[in-house]
Amino acid sequence: MFEAAELGRTVSKEEYRKRELVLRGELLRAQQALRADARFPVIVVFAGVDGAGKGETVNLLNAWMDPRWIVTQAFGPPSDEERERPEYWRFWRALPPRGRIGLFLSSWYSRPVIDRAYRRLSSEAFEERLHRVVELEQMLAADGALILKFWMHLGKAAQKRRLTNLERDPLRRWQVDKLAWKHWRMYSKFAAAGEVAIRLTNRGDAPWAIVEGEDARYRSLAVGEAIKDAIRQKLADQAAGRPPQSARSESAASRKSQAASRASAARRTSPAASRVSILSSLDMTQKAPKKADAEIEKQQGRLNLLERKVRADGVSTILVFEGWDAAGKGGAIRRITAALDARDYRVIPIAAPTDEERAQHYLWRFWRHLGRAGGVTIFDRSWYGRVLVERVEGFATEKEWMRAYAEINQFEDQLADRGIALVKYWLHVTKDEQLRRFKERESTPYKQWKLTPEDWRNRDQWDAYERAVNDMIERTSTRHAPWTLVEANDKSVARIKVLTTVCDRMDRAIGKRK
C-alpha cells in the first residue's frame, strides 16, 4: 500500500515558491468561504510515521490560513476527567463547529494503532476499535462534516535518515527521543497496523490520502492543495442545498440595532478627552533595522526553545492582542505560532458572544478558554472588548464598563497567582497609516476579504476609541500585567517587539520558578 509513497518525490525551491504563493491565497479564500457559508465543519486528521512532518505540516497550515478559525488539537495521555468518561468524550469535546477547520494530531487512530503495534490488542480487538472509528466518522460525515485524513509516510530507510537529520538540528533535536528510535526498530509492526487501519477506514465520506513525507516542500503542497480542493468542491457541491445557518447573522443584526440606539449616548459619556494621550507619546517613526528578518528568525528560535522549557515547567502563557483594525494583529500572531509546536498553543478569536455566553457574566467566556498548564493561549481580541468596543458602541452601560477595569484587574491577578505569564499587546498605528492599509486592502484582490464596512465605521469613531484605549492602558497596566505598546507603523518593528517581549516574559517566568 505504501509503495506509491516511497518514490522520492521532491519539489524544487523555485516551483515551491510559485505554487505556495498561489496556494496560500486559495486556501485563505476557501477558509473565508467556509466561514461565510458555515454549513459544515472540516475535520483534518493526521496520522503516520514519526518524523514524517505531521506537526510541521499542521504548523504550516496555521501559518498559511487564518489560525483564528482553526482548532488545532493533539491528544496526549487522557486526563482523569477524560478517563472517567467514555473514550470518545475527549474527541467530541474538541470537534470544530460548522464553518471552522479542526486539525487533529494523534487522533482516534493513534491509540489503536500503537496498541496493535505493541500487540496489546488482538487482531480482532483492533478491528473492533477501527469499526468504532468508522461509526464516528460516518456519523460526522452524515451530518455534513468534511473529513480528510492524511497518512504521512516514510520508508524505513527514509525514516532513519530523517530522525538522524532531526537529531543534528539543535532546534528540532527534542522531537527525537528514545521512543522514536524504538518505534523505528518496530517499523514493520507499525506499518502493518497502519495498513489495516487505512484499509478498514478508507471510505468515500472520510478518505485517506497517503503522503510521502520525506521532502518538506512536496508534502506541504500535497496536503495544502488537497485540503483546498476538498473545501472548494464541497462548497460547490452543496451550493444547491439548504440555506446556511442564520443564528450568527441574526444576532449580529440585533447587536447592530442595539448599537445604533445606544451609540450616541456612549459618545457623550467618554471621559478623559483632554488628557495627554499615552498613545500620542509613542515614537511612530521607527524604521526596521537592516537585518529585520534575521532578527525575527532569531527571536523565533529563542521562542521555540523557551516554549519547551515553559511546557516542561508547567508554566502557562496567555497572550492578549488588541489594536487598531489593520494594525497587523494577525501577522504578528502568525509570527509567534510559526515558532511554536502546534500541540502547545491555541488561538482564540473573540467575536460577538454566543447566546450561552450572553446568559452568563461577561468574563465567563474567557474563563472557559483558560488552557491547561504549560500551554500558550493567544487571545485575538479579549476581555478588553468590554472597555473598548462595548464602551464605544454602547453595548455596555457606562456603569458596566467603568466597573470592568477593576473586574479585569482581579481576573488577571488570579492568572498571576496561578503562575501564568500574561502578556498584553496594544498594536498601534497612526490614523494615516491605517488609511493607507485600508486602501491597499481594497486594491489587492486577495486582501479584500479583510476589509469590511465595519472597519470604516470604526475608523469614523477613531477619537472615541483613542480615549477608550488611553483609559484602558492607564487603568489596567498593573505590575503583574503591564501593557506592551507596540509601534506598528512598520511591521518588522512591531513583530520584533512582539516576539522579544513574549520571550523576555517567558524567561522571567522560568527564572521565577527556579
Place this chain on the structure above:
Amino acid sequence: MFEAAELGRTVSKEEYRKRELVLRGELLRAQQALRADARFPVIVVFAGVDGAGKGETVNLLNAWMDPRWIVTQAFGPPSDEERERPEYWRFWRALPPRGRIGLFLSSWYSRPVIDRAYRRLSSEAFEERLHRVVELEQMLAADGALILKFWMHLGKAAQKRRLTNLERDPLRRWQVDKLAWKHWRMYSKFAAAGEVAIRLTNRGDAPWAIVEGEDARYRSLAVGEAIKDAIRQKLADQAAGRPPQSARSESAASRKSQAASRASAARRTSPAASRVSILSSLDMTQKAPKKADAEIEKQQGRLNLLERKVRADGVSTILVFEGWDAAGKGGAIRRITAALDARDYRVIPIAAPTDEERAQHYLWRFWRHLGRAGGVTIFDRSWYGRVLVERVEGFATEKEWMRAYAEINQFEDQLADRGIALVKYWLHVTKDEQLRRFKERESTPYKQWKLTPEDWRNRDQWDAYERAVNDMIERTSTRHAPWTLVEANDKSVARIKVLTTVCDRMDRAIGKRK
C-alpha cells in the same frame, strides 16, 4: 455572632405541614417567574457546621422546586484539570446562567475556612482569601446575580447530639465519619474561622443568613422562605429595568416557522402506521397496591444505599426520561432525586438547542453533559428528541432521523463500554388520561404554569407521535440499553416501577464489577 442561632427553635409538625404547602407553591411560582424573566441567576451558597443539614436542605429544595432548572454543585478535591488552572476556574465553570438557580455546597468558602481552622493559613492569608471571595461575589452581583448565603449552625452540644443521632440511623450513618468527630473536637476553631468569614463577607449584595440547624422543620422553612422572598423581591425591584434577554424567544420563533414549513411533509413520511403497537399492548388499568407509599419509601431507601455503593465503585448511572406530556416525568424524577445525595446527581432538562449546540452534530450536546464516574445523570427528555419531536415536527429530515437510530445505538454502546448503567423510561398514559390531567392543570391555580399551548398542539399530533414512539422502542431497545415502558395512568404504579427498575439496574452494575 452565633448566639441567635442556638435558641432551640422548632416548628411543630402541624404548622410545618401548613406552611410547607404554601411555600412549595410560592417557590415553584417564583422559580417559574425567574425562568420566564431570565434576567439574572440565583446563587445560593450553603456553609456551616457538619451535621447542620446542608445536604438535606439542598435535597429538599430540589424536591420542592423543579429540579430541572436548578444546578446543584458540590466541590470535592480538585481534579487535575482544575489544579492546572486558577483556583476559581471550577466555580466559573459551574455558575448558573440567567434564569436558573445554583445551589452550591462546599463552595468558595469551604477551603479557606477549613485551612484556617487547621492553621494552614495565617490570619492575614485567610483575610486575603476572603477578600478574593468578596471580589467574586461583588462582580457577580454587579452583573445582576441574586446571591444568598446560608450559614447552617449548631452549638457544640447540639452538634454532638446530631452526630450521635445520625450514627444511629442506618440510612444516614455514612454521613458521620472520623473526620466529622475530629472537626467536632475542633469546634471552637471552626466557629472562630466561620465568624471571621461571615463578618468579612457579609455585604448588602451578598448577605449571610445564619440558620439554626438542629430542627429540620425549622431550618427547612427558614431557608425556603428566605429564598422565595428574595427572588420575589428582586423580580419586583427590577420590573422597571431593562427588558429581558431576547435570545431564547428569537430562536424559538425561528424554529417555529421552520417547523410550520416542514410539518406537513413530515406527517406524510411517518412509516409503520398499521403495525400492532407496542404501546397498545400495555395494561393501562393497573391500580396501585394498598401500601403504595410504603413501597415507594422502601425503594427509595434501597436506592439511597445503592447509590453510595455505585459511587464508591465509580459506576455512573444515566437515566433517560421520555413520555407523553403530563405523564408524570417530573414527579417520577423527584421521587428519585429525593432519595439521592444532592452531591451525586444532576438533572439535565433538554429544551431547544443553543446556537453553539446547533453548530455541532446533534449528539454533541449530550456528550458534553456526561458526568464523572460514580454520579447519577438524569436526562429529562434526551437524544431521543431526534426521533420524536424533531421527526414529528419536521425539524429533522427523514434521512436525518432515520439514521439517528443507529447513531443513538452506537452512542449508547459507548456508554455501556465505559460501564455506565443506562436506564431508559417511556412514561405512557392513555389519551383520555392525558386529557383529564390537562383539564385538572387548567383548573388548579398552582398547576397552570405546567400547561402550555404547545401541549395542546402536541396532543393534536398524538397519532404521529405514537408511530414515532413505537419505531423508537423497536429500533433502540438493545441488550445493553433496553427501554422500560412505564404504565403511568396511575402515578403510584409508575413511581414504584421507575424506582424498582433503577435499583435493579444498579444492583446488576455492582454485581458485574465484582
